[in-house]
Amino acid sequence: EWDKEMKTYLFERRVKATDRTKTPEEIAAEEAERLQELETKRLARMSGDFEGDELSDISDDEVDANKKKKRKPAKLKRTGNADELDDSNDEEEKEDELEARFTADGLVYVDKHGNVVKRAGEDSEDEGDDDSDDETNEDSEESGNESEESSSEEDEEEETIAVNKILDVGARIKGRYRAKEQFDGKEIWYDAKISGVNKSKKGNVTYDITYDDGDYEDDVEPQNIRIAKKTDEEKEKEKRAEKDNAIKKLKRQKAKEKARKEMPFVFEVPTTLEALHDMIGTYASTGADASLIIERIHKANSVRLDKRNKEKMQNFYDVLLRRFIAVGDAINSSGDGGEELGRYNQLDALTQILYRLSQDSPECAGAVWSRRLGIFQNAHAKRLRDSEFVGADDDAFSAWPSTGTFLLLRALGHIFPVTDLRHQVVTPALLFLGQVIAQTPVRSINDLIMGVLCSGLMIEYTKEAKRIAPEALAFLAGSLRLFAIPGTNNVHFAIPSLETASKSPNFKKMRAFVSEFGDFDEVPKLSLEEDEMEDGKTHVAVLCSVLSIVKKSAETLKISLRNAESETFSGITDSLLSLKPSSKNVSFPACVASHVQRTAAAVSDACKLDVPRTPLRRRTGLSISERAIKSLAPRMEDPSRYSMSKDKGKSASQAAIDRTRREFKREQKAVSRELRLDAAFIENERRKDQEQRDSKERTKRNKNFAWLEGEQAAMNQQVRLGGGLISGGGTGLVRAKLKTGKMGIKKGGKF
Secondary structure, eight states: OHHHHHHHGGGSOOOOOOSOOOOHHHHHHHHHHHHHHHHHHHHHHHTTOOTTOOOTTSOHHHHHHHHTOOOOOOOOOOOOOTTSOOOOHHHHHHHHOOEEEEETTEEEEEOTTSOEEEETTSOOOOOOOOOOOOHHHHHHHHHHHHHHHHHHHHHHSOOOBOOSSOOOTTOEEEEETTGGGSGGGOOOEEEEEEEEEEEOTTSOEEEEEEETTSOEEEEEOGGGEEEOOOOHHHHHHHHHHHHHHHHHHHHHHHHHHHHHHSOOSOOOOOSSHHHHHHHHHHHOSSHHHHHHHHHHHHHHTOTTTOGGGHHHHHHHHHHHHHHHHHHHHHHHHHOSOHHHHOHHHHHHHHHHHHHHHHHHOHHHHHHHHHHHHHHHHHHHHHHHHHHTTSOTTOOSOOOSOOHHHHHHHHHHHHHSOSOSSSOTTHHHHHHHHHHHHHHSOOOSHHHHHHHHHHHHHHHHHHTTTTOOOHHHHHHHHHHHHTTSOTTOOOSOOSSHHHHHHHTSHHHHTHHHHHHHHOOOSSOOOOOOOHHHHTSTTHHHHHHHHHHHHHHHHHHHHTTOSSSOHHHHTHHHHHHHHHHOTTOSSSOOOHHHHHHHHHHHHHHHHHHTTTSOOOOOOSSOOOOHHHHSOOOOSOOOOOGGGOOOGGGTTSOHHHHHHHHHHHHHHHHHHHHHHHHHHHHHHHHHHHHHHHHHHHHHHHHHHHHHHHHHHHHHHHHHHHHHTTSTTOOSTTOHHHHHHHHHTOSSOOTTSOO
8 A cells, every 4th residue: 555655746847946936825725725724614513514525623532432321210209289380490400500600700600690709719619510412312322222123034935025115226136037927836035136117107116137047037926026135245344334323423423512612713803891891701611722712703703804803903902911911900809710710821832912913903903002001001190190089098999000001011022122222112111211200109018019110111121232220220229228228228229209108018028028038048039919029938039039030130231331331330239238138136047148148249240349349431443443434345456457368479469469369359259249139039920910911811711701601501401491581682583593493402302
């Protein structure tokens, strides 16, 4: 078989390999076509149409597992009086059943009235396994078994006389040849096959049969026919066919159930966030399903498929941004949600889809992001105005943007380039982050965490371009001063909100919280979940996160500020010196103290504190090699000094004459070559024109010939008909000749 298959490859068409890859439009069209075919197949299976469906996705193992399912034992009904109303337990169970719905807050369980009973991941009583069996599968299996038993019983029976049923053409039988002529009623049966079935008006049936020896007999009565006993091979063939039909029936039933449970492959584009949540609540049961729905919406309605999809995909882009913020806020309030929800995985999937949408239509993506940043700006300005009327002791109020907003701005750096000098989206985002850091008041530890996150975002945006984020560095320096030894905070804070926070009772004991925590093996990480923010590790995590950001910033800006590192990190240097991790009164744990030392070493290395200070210059001069213009022209020798080997030994005048002669010959050959090419081109064009004229004349001549042949055929037809159709002037003589019989066919049939 392998040799045969390899030989078939020799007859395949050989095509030259191309160096072209598929365009994004072609890839999008193929993906949309694949989803459309899957959706058509799913709808056909739901309606029971399996024409052309090979059921390749339904394996035999699934069919066997479906067969082995046991019937669920029936529950005993509660006995009661005859006059008692039939309040069955089934109705009570239906009332107690909870329905799973996928909302913006995650997977929740609601009762029949729509009230939220519990969230996914909460402790609940163990529920019994839902082993509901498909009775139709068992019925089909039982019917298949019955058919197998009945067929086996029929196979065991002897030959029967075919009187009560009509046999089909081609059935194998045993016939009694000329039963009426057999002597003394002797019965001799011969193998035969039915070749025809005859029905009379009275309803009697007779058969035309053909014997295996080549003889035949017509109108044989049913009592002279017996059904031939099936051979072992035929029995085995029928058993295999019945088994295949039963398996095929089970596969179709399994495919129909699977199609009903599957989510659609093609979705319409939702125009609002509520419509998207309704769609997710209807078809999705996990966070992965929600991400799959959004991905299928994009693939089925991509802008690369049709430019008219630009408007609705632009609206869908804004819906995804709002969905991103909602999932991020849910992480802050409820955490990741476990394997069912997987909110962090949802954010990863949303980021990838937003990137693809931005690649499909950059103009639309920039417009949507600009509008969304404007909404963030207006909302932040309103929160700042509201903070003036809220007391300083109210920790529940926060003027900082939500966690979902910061996570969305974090994804912004992966969607658009952050190294551009000016960008339509990144530059306004940087300005917004700087305003949030500089103006937003810090009232609680949660606000401090949001500030650290915002500062980290600014440094993340600017590290690749080697830019300075002064608001972020000032906030980090002020955050370090909050962990200084008490009594040394009487210094100037670059951020006014942190100076106010340092006088608050919530921040005066931050160093004490860190020192009382004790030593630990690993540095705790800062969490965005609200429950973990109130943990005892939060203060240590904030300090270690600030130190990590400062260290990363120092390593990034090293040698890129043209000897201005000491001025840039002056505030951070003073804050690190004020920490004093080995103080006798309130000392840091060993792990935190070593972290402070590593950060201080990185800042010292970046600022070059051990090297004499050089004067600060606005810009350094370029070296000679940098100022020199690169020469990209090829090196060519002077053509006047060029000499070939054949000119050696000649005088200068003779060499010039020979050189001119050779140049003349080259030019002459070039001119003759061009003339030949022009002549060939002109001749080809002349022949094409002549061919067009000849073909036009040939068509006209053929048309005339066809008309003449038609006229001649009409004349011949008139002659054959005796001239009855001839009319008009000059036909009288023809009519007279026809009457005399001298024209056309004579009466005797001779010319």
